[in-house]
Amino acid sequence: TTVVDGFYLAAAEAAALVSNGVQVPLTKKSIAGFAGIPPSIQRTQTRASKDALAKAGVCVVEQDRFGRLVVRHGLTTDYAGGVLAREISLVRGRDALYTALQVGLDNSGLIGQAIDFETLTKVKGAVSGILENASQREVIVAYQNLKVRQRSEDPSVIEVKFEYTPEYPLNYIVVAFAVNVQSGDSTLADITSVNVTTAP
Numbered sequence: 001t002t003v004v005d006g007f008y009l010a011a012a013e014a015a016a017l018v019s020n021g022v023q024v025p026l027t028k029k030s031i032a033g034f035a036g037i038p039p040s041i042q043r044t045q046t047r048a049s050k051d052a053l054a055k056a057g058v059c060v061v062e063q064d065r066f067g068r069l070v071v072r073h074g075l076t077t078d079y080a081g082g083v084l085a086r087e088i089s090l091v092r093g094r095d096a097l098y099t100a101l102q103v104g105l106d107n108s109g110l111i112g113q114a115i116d117f118e119t120l121t122k123v124k125g126a127v128s129g130i131l132e133n134a135s136q137r138e139v140i141v142a143y144q145n146l147k148v149r150q151r152s153e154d155p156s157v158i159e160v161k162f163e164y165t166p167e168y169p170l171n172y173i174v175v176a177f178a179v180n181v182q183s184g185d186s187t188l189a190d191i192t193s194v195n196v197t198t199a200p
Contacts, residue, residue, distance in 0.1 A: 001035045009034055009061060013071060022092040023138050025169035026059075026074030034069045037061070055079045073171060089169045096139050097164070104130040115150065115158070123158050124148040131162065141165040 012031050037045070042063070050060045050072060057077030064070050078085040085091065105111065108126045110119070124146060131143045146162040 003038060009069075010059065013059065013061075017074075017088070017092075021138065022096040023089055023167035023169075025087065025089040025171070026071045027169060027171050028064075028070050029074075030068045030070050031061070036063055036067070036069060074169065083168075084166070087169055087171075090166050093139050093166050097134055100130050100134055100139070101127065115155070120148050120150065120158065123160065127160050127162070131164070138167055141167055 009031060012033065013026065013029075016029055016031060017026050036042075045060075045062060050062065053060050054073060054075055057075070057079055059075065060072040061069055062072050074088045075086050076088050076091055080086075083090070084094075105123075105126060108122075110122055110126060113119070127148070128146060131140070131146070134140050135142060141164075143162050143164040146160070148158060148160050151157040151159050
């Protein structure tokens with residue numbers, strides 16, 4: 001083994017990210033070919049310091065309990081932007097949906113045609129087909145409230161609106177357990193989460 005700078009790991013993480021589907025998060029993914037973190041760096045990796053780095057938009061890598069080097073949480077640099085902006089898989093899913101709509105509508109042959117009584121139905125059908133395909137490819141979970149209308153202020157523009165449910169990543173499993181003091185039995189749980197709470 002040899003010690004290398006972190007940007008080599010960053011390139012490997014980028015490759016791991018793009019090799020998966022857009023809805024697959026980078027969280028807890030192991031990066032092959034990297035053996036670990038130098039002890040001098042590992043000593044500084046307290047939970048508080050890792051939290052601070054993540055909130056500042058830094059990708060944090062840590063060794064798990066099995067000694068594997070894993071991404072702590074697949075985040076973007078927009079941590080303060082809320083879950084839809086900070087989860088890299090949600091941003092990739094949104095971008096993939098945007099691209100699919102743009103390419104699909106460009107290829108539909110509808111733009112540049114005269115607007116007639118079937119145009120709204122054709123546009124709605126084209127968008128619905130794109131959204132169904134995105135759902136089948138697991139870019140999104142589902143969509144609803146698809147509406148198409150001709151703008152009154154500019155009749156040459158057809159406006160499409162819809163809502164979609166993204167493929168949320170599973171980042172943590174929070175387990176709560178308590179001891180039953182009346183019977184003396186205890187409830188045991190296999191804790192695999194970073195976040196663990198106990199019931200009073």
